[in-house]
Amino acid sequence: MSLPTHYLQRRYKGQLRKSADPHNKKPAVITAAYLLVFGSAAVVLSGCQTSPTPSKNASQAMIDFNKVDSAQGSAFNAQLLANDQRYQQLFDQTKYPNSESQAKSRLLSAIRQHLAGEQVAVAQAHYQVVPFTKADSIDAGSSSLLRTMIELYAYKNQNSADYSDSDTDAQVAEARAELEAAQSNSCNDNSNDDAYEVCVVDSDIDYAAEAYTDDEAVEAAQAAVAAAVAAINSDEAESYDADGFNQYGYDQDGYDREGYDQDGYNTDGYDYQGYDYDGYDVNGFDNRGLDEYGYDKDGVYGDNSDEEDSSASSSRLGRLNPKGLLRDYEAMQNQKQQAATQGGAAAYDPFAGMIGIALGMLQRTPEQVEAMNAYQYKHLTFNSVSHYQPKQKQLQSVYSYDYSTPTLSSSVQIPLAIDFNNSRITIDPSALLPLVALVNPEHTPLPEQMSSHTVNFGLPETITSQLPSAVIYDAVIAAIPDSMAELSAENFSAVDIRDDAFAKEVGAERAVKVYFGSQQSGEMIGKMLKYVSRSLARYVEANPDKYTDDAALKKAINKIQLYNKGYQSADVGALLQLIEAIGPISFNQVNYYYLDRADRLLAKQQTINIGGDLMGARTAVLNQIRYDQASFNQHALTPLLAQSFGPNSQPAMDGNAWLTSQRQRTEQLRQARYARYSYDDDSTYETTQDYIDAVDAVKTEDADISLDSQ
Numbered sequence: 001m002s003l004p005t006h007y008l009q010r011r012y013k014g015q016l017r018k019s020a021d022p023h024n025k026k027p028a029v030i031t032a033a034y035l036l037v038f039g040s041a042a043v044v045l046s047g048c049q050t051s052p053t054p055s056k057n058a059s060q061a062m063i064d065f066n067k068v069d070s071a072q073g074s075a076f077n078a079q080l081l082a083n084d085q086r087y088q089q090l091f092d093q094t095k096y097p098n099s100e101s102q103a104k105s106r107l108l109s110a111i112r113q114h115l116a117g118e119q120v121a122v123a124q125a126h127y128q129v130v131p132f133t134k135a136d137s138i139d140a141g142s143s144s145l146l147r148t149m150i151e152l153y154a155y156k157n158q159n160s161a162d163y164s165d166s167d168t169d170a171q172v173a174e175a176r177a178e179l180e181a182a183q184s185n186s187c188n189d190n191s192n193d194d195a196y197e198v199c200v201v202d203s204d205i206d207y208a209a210e211a212y213t214d215d216e217a218v219e220a221a222q223a224a225v226a227a228a229v230a231a232i233n234s235d236e237a238e239s240y241d242a243d244g245f246n247q248y249g250y251d252q253d254g255y256d257r258e259g260y261d262q263d264g265y266n267t268d269g270y271d272y273q274g275y276d277y278d279g280y281d282v283n284g285f286d287n288r289g290l291d292e293y294g295y296d297k298d299g300v301y302g303d304n305s306d307e308e309d310s311s312a313s314s315s316r317l318g319r320l321n322p323k324g325l326l327r328d329y330e331a332m333q334n335q336k337q338q339a340a341t342q343g344g345a346a347a348y349d350p351f352a353g354m355i356g357i358a359l360g361m362l363q364r365t366p367e368q369v370e371a372m373n374a375y376q377y378k379h380l381t382f383n384s385v386s387h388y389q390p391k392q393k394q395l396q397s398v399y400s401y402d403y404s405t406p407t408l409s410s411s412v413q414i415p416l417a418i419d420f421n422n423s424r425i426t427i428d429p430s431a432l433l434p435l436v437a438l439v440n441p442e443h444t445p446l447p448e449q450m451s452s453h454t455v456n457f458g459l460p461e462t463i464t465s466q467l468p469s470a471v472i473y474d475a476v477i478a479a480i481p482d483s484m485a486e487l488s489a490e491n492f493s494a495v496d497i498r499d500d501a502f503a504k505e506v507g508a509e510r511a512v513k514v515y516f517g518s519q520q521s522g523e524m525i526g527k528m529l530k531y532v533s534r535s536l537a538r539y540v541e542a543n544p545d546k547y548t549d550d551a552a553l554k555k556a557i558n559k560i561q562l563y564n565k566g567y568q569s570a571d572v573g574a575l576l577q578l579i580e581a582i583g584p585i586s587f588n589q590v591n592y593y594y595l596d597r598a599d600r601l602l603a604k605q606q607t608i609n610i611g612g613d614l615m616g617a618r619t620a621v622l623n624q625i626r627y628d629q630a631s632f633n634q635h636a637l638t639p640l641l642a643q644s645f646g647p648n649s650q651p652a653m654d655g656n657a658w659l660t661s662q663r664q665r666t667e668q669l670r671q672a673r674y675a676r677y678s679y680d681d682d683s684t685y686e687t688t689q690d691y692i693d694a695v696d697a698v699k700t701e702d703a704d705i706s707l708d709s710q
Contacts, residue, residue, distance in 0.1 A: 104485075104492035107512040107593055110601040112481050118389050120632040125382040125623040129369045132611060132618050144613035146582050150359065152325070155332040364617040379405045382623075385637045387645075393420040393473050396645045398637045413637070415454065415644035420473040423464045426456040426652050428644055443662050450653065454644055457655040466553050471539050472532075479531035483524050486569075491515050495592070506603040506626055508594035518580045518587040522573030530569065533560045584612030601627060 088095065097105065133139050143151065244251045250262070259266045265276075274281045284291050364372075381404075386397040396417040403410050417426040429436070430447060437444040459469065497503035497511045516524065537557050540547045547554045576587050592605040604625045611618035632638060643649055 098489075099494055100489040100492050103494040103512045104487075104489045106510075106595065106599050107492060107514070108481055108485055110593065110595055110599050111484070114601040114627070115477055115480065116390060118391070119627050120629060121384075121386040121388070121625055121627050122631045122635050123382075123384045123386070123623060123625040125621055127377040127380060128620045128622070129364070129372050129377060129611075129617050130620060131364075131366055131369055132613050132616055146584065147359070147613050148329070150614075152329055152332060156328055359614065362615050364615055369617050379403055383635075383637060385632060385635050385641055387632075387641065390477075393470055394418065396641060398641045398644065400637055413640060415640060417454075417645050420469045423459040423469040424456050425458075426454050426645065428454050452650045452653045454650070454652040455655040455658070456652040457659075467536070471536070475532045475535035475539075476528070478535065479528045482531050483527035486527055487520060487523065491520055497594070502603070502605060502624060503594055506594055506628065507596065508602050509597045510595050512593045512595065514591045514593065516587075516589045516591065518576040519570070519573035521587045521589070522571075522576035523569045526567070526569030526572035530564050533557060533564060537561055584614040586610055586612065586618075603627060 094101075133142075243257075245257060249256050254261050255267065260271075264271045269276050270281075275286070279286050280291070381402050383400040383402060384397055386395060388395050394417065396415075398413060398415045400414075401412040412431050413428075414431050415426075415428040418424075419426070430453065433444060433447065458464075491514055493513045495511050495513045497508060500508075500511065503511060540551075540554050540557055579585065580587055586609050589606060589608045591607075593601060594603040594605075596602055604627075606621075606623045606625075608621040608623075609618050610621065
């Protein structure tokens with residue numbers, strides 16, 4: 001309801017007259033209050049002014065409660081139903097999905113179908129380095145917060161060191177001048193004790209100036225001057241003031257006005273902090289609260305230094321001075337600006353010292369970025385072919401790291417297969433043998449010594465009997481689409497692919513873009529962890545005869561479930577955002593999923609950015625994956641995949657047996673080494689191998705005897 005204008009004018013004109021009255025006690029306060037109220041009301045009600053005429057969105061069929069009419073009741077119910085449908089259409093994306101929800105639904109259906117069926121894949125990744133900040137960006141010339149804090153820390157250290165050195169040099173020079181003025185003669189070899197003391201003190205000044213770079217040099221020099229003057233004027237009586245202290249602030253017993261001697265101890269033998277020469281207080285405890293036997297005041301043996309360290313850290317944080325940091329930052333920026341305008345002739349060099357050298361080594365100049373792309377990344381690709389069999393829970397792949405130029409070509413290829421049903425991993429170690437030989441050359445076989453090109457390693461029976469890897473596989477595969485389904489639809493968007501060259505190559509009809517920033521990546525990780533732990537908990541509950549209440553695995557899963565209740569999945573994303581904000585790392589990636597007319601997944605393109613301001617560059621990784629049989633059959637790595645893991649491939653070596661034999665040989669060598677300690681000069685065994693053979697013979701005899709007894 002709106003008030004008449006003349007009523008408002010008459011009411012508030014009276015209030016203004018009261019405010020203008022010089023005898024009114026609170027004119028300014030009342031006026032300010034009214035101005036604040038009307039100003040706020042004007043902001044809030046702008047565009048929402050009251051009117052006796054209802055808007056076009058309001059119901060035109062108002063109920064007249066003075067009469068009973070079934071027609072107007074029906075109209076009112078129809079209007080309520082229409083309003084409810086309109087409201088649901090705005091917020092219910094299940095019944096009324098928008099374009100983002102539709103894209104999300106299509107993609108989830110394609111991913112579930114893709115994970116459930118057998119498929120092959122061909123992937124190729126390219127790399128490119130770009131400057132972290134573009135030259136025309138508003139951030140050009142600005143440093144990240146992390147780099148600024150590191151530079152500020154280096155600046156404070158360098159500035160304090162320079163000030164200390166210069167200040168020390170000046171004071172040492174002044175002390176030396178006093179000494180020269182106090183000397184009556186130069187150092188000589190006569191028996192004059194005063195001259196001898198002067199010579200000794202003079203050399204002490206040289207040692208102090210060379211050994212220290214802070215205030216300790218000044219104190220040493222001043223102490224040397226005091227000793228020299230005392231040595232020269234030893235025949236003269238010292239003068240004391242009315243309080244009994246000499247010109248150095250010490251009385252005849254050598255204590256200052258606070259009762260401490262030159263070493264900082266009082267007459268009872270305690271320093272300023274209340275500790276004696278051995279570092280113990282009056283009660284016999286050190287600064288950690290422990291006595292000389294390591295016990296605290298309660299008689300408990302232990303060290304509470306961590307608590308003191310934390311309290312010390314808290315006190316140091318409490319002593320931080322924001323104004324001082326800002327002043328140092330301004331001084332640092334001014335010196336950097338002077339260095340830029342004066343051609344580097346400035347006192348502060350951001351690349352001086354160990355911290356500056358480390359920053360300089362990490363930093364990439366635009367010229368270095370261009371050279372890395374031209375000579376390295378332009379010719380470098382990471383290729384792979386894969387065969388995924390969900391029913392057998394197997395994944396077979398060949399990875400290749402290729403560098404190719406018109407004058408140079410090299411390739412490193414590593415076949416790898418994972419069998420979740422049998423808890424085994426199979427690998428071709430040819431590319432890894434040189435690295436293994438560097439670590440353990442004695443136990444590394446040569447390629448011609450291997451009976452097969454591949455070696456498989458399996459988890460021990462003690463682990464697989466507790467939790468089969470197939471159970472973990474099923475939990476992870478199920479958690480991927482379930483976790484993605486809980487992400488907001490705002491992260492999914494349908495894109496126009498009419499001008500997309502990669503979409504034309506794979507024959508896609510539509511594409512869905514999914515943005516995974518640090519927030520989305522962390523949320524996805526948190527949800528997957530909760531889904532996997534819940535699946536494992538259900539598996540444990542479904543097998544009570546295998547997992548009792550005291551089983552370690554059941555306790556561990558229950559503990560994880562308990563911890564999962566203490567955080568939201570979005571909290572993990574916030575943690576990644578914090579890490580990304582203060583660290584030289586990025587969790588951002590953009591994924592394009594290409595679908596056909598039937599919403600089947602044809603290909604995927606993934607872009608990952610790695611780098612930060614500390615390096616001055618960002619590395620972009622563009623990975624394109626095709627899920628079609630034709631590309632798989634034509635790829636150069638497919639024959640190697642069939643040769644390594646196909647039906648006609650050689651059986652893989654048993655890596656577990658090989659590791660067992662190596663451990664046994666190591667144990668035999670250890671036994672032989674200890675046995676040699678008891679050898680006599682006329683030892684029966686001439687070589688270590690003779691002893692090993694003898695030990696093996698004894699073990700064989702013992703085994704035969706034990707079998708016969710059974």
